[in-house]
Amino acid sequence: MSMLCVSTELSSSEWASWVQAIGTILAVIAAACIAAWQSSMQHMSALALQKEERRARRVELAKTFLALCTNCAKAARHFTEQMHDREAVFKIATRETYFDFSELQALQNATSNIPLHELPHSLVSLAMVLGATVRQYAQLVDMAVARHRSMNADEFAHLFTTLREITASLEATRDDVNALKKADGDA
Numbered sequence: 259m260s261m262l263c264v265s266t267e268l269s270s271s272e273w274a275s276w277v278q279a280i281g282t283i284l285a286v287i288a289a290a291c292i293a294a295w296q297s298s299m300q301h302m303s304a305l306a307l308q309k310e311e312r313r314a315r316r317v318e319l320a321k322t323f324l325a326l327c328t329n330c331a332k333a334a335r336h337f338t339e340q341m342h343d344r345e346a347v348f349k350i351a352t353r354e355t356y357f358d359f360s361e362l363q364a365l366q367n368a369t370s371n372i373p374l375h376e377l378p379h380s381l382v383s384l385a386m387v388l389g390a391t392v393r394q395y396a397q398l399v400d401m402a403v404a405r406h407r408s409m410n411a412d413e414f415a416h417l418f419t420t421l422r423e424i425t426a427s428l429e430a431t432r433d434d435v436n437a438l439k440k441a442d443g444d445a
Contacts (some may be wrong), residue, residue, distance in 0.1 A: 316378050317442075318343075322441055323372065323381055327432040329437065330365050330392055334425040337399065341421060344414050351403045359399075366396045380438055388431050395424045 268276070315355060341347050369389040373388035374382050402409070404416050409417070
């Protein structure tokens, strides 16, 4: 060591100072690298957590949408059975028979307020179909109640056929959503 010190004209204490300075610089660089790595890992972990939260929210929205489809189909089936003939429509229109117009309106409001931008893309078209179908059903019921006295036999036949077709459409939409849910492994 003294021979090395002589050729560079540095004493042992000066060499110790240089080694300590270089070690300090390397320690600072290592600490910065470790901090950057930890920050990167924390960022990747936060992104993964955010992605998982978005996925869980979409799964929950899909489940909620399926429940809404199921409830719309059940309600339409019930309302269609309730409006099974001309006499039944007359009794509903004159309030002799209870008909839950509020529930039909609530279903129409719920389907028109579905947050399409938050649904998985595979459900957007089905949500639009559901909203349009429930709206058509409600309009048909309103029309029948308003015009029941002036409707002829053919118009009543058309009403009952259309109510059954709309109910079948709502059930098909429910089945399509359920099939998508099962295909995504969320059964």
